[in-house]
Amino acid sequence: MDDTLNANARAILDIVQGAKNHPTALEVYERVRRVRPHIGLATVYRVLHQLAEAGCIKELGRDSEGCRYDAHTERHDHAICTECGALLDILLEVGVSSEALQAAAQAVGVVLSSHEVRIYGLCAACQVKE
Amino acid sequence: MDDTLNANARAILDIVQGAKNHPTALEVYERVRRVRPHIGLATVYRVLHQLAEAGCIKELGRDSEGCRYDAHTERHDHAICTECGALLDILLEVGVSSEALQAAAQAVGVVLSSHEVRIYGLCAACQVKE
DNA sequence: ATGGGTGCAAATCCTTTGCATCTGC
């Protein structure tokens, strides 16, 4: 999956995979610069798109900071803080029944390929601040 | 819920509620201009935030076109086209068990307030193009 | 020499902000 990657792409993939959070393109840029100081921001964006296209990473939606990337490619769910926007990985033990998903998808003419549950609420840090 | 709104806010809320799709701020702006030609884009953004804050509408995540708004405030789910990004309302008849949601939220220290299921796949229009 | 990948800078796009003006009370 990754032996075709060049040095920049390799470094970027390593960073996304090694990140504990879901880094934005800018965060990836800053981190990759420590290893490859001459890399340009445009290359980071280009490579992130390629990696997402290739399925090595996933592009999560944008929030106020920008687009976030996730190297955790197996199906999983997310918890999102309604206050600060923090995005945390979760895994629902009991998923949604796939018949229900299929039915809902069919109802709007969509060919189902995956799904994700998002739960919203206050994260631990924001509970304290309230 | 809306008798405290002024004319601009009223017009904007009407437009979001009357929209069949999930309009972006720019779309709302263009539509509200037909009714109130002097309105500024900044006011549209300000009012949309206020309405979202007040719970009259919901702010959906941003996609390539920008931030989308939804006047459909009851809990529901979405189908998202992986090709063109189209965002469609769906409702899963069989939801996720609330115990599972609670458990997952607790596991990451989040106080659960709502949830949403997202299904991904090709929308009808994009199936044809493939 | 050739083509893809790269860096830089400029351009774009959406969104926010500053500020002077206008409005309703």
Added chain:
DNA sequence: GCAGATGCAAAGGATTTGCACCCAT
């Protein structure tokens, strides 16, 4: 007259693009 709302234009921030350059083939 004042406080809040508004329009306009400028600023801000993320992402994309144009283009010349460089490297490996």
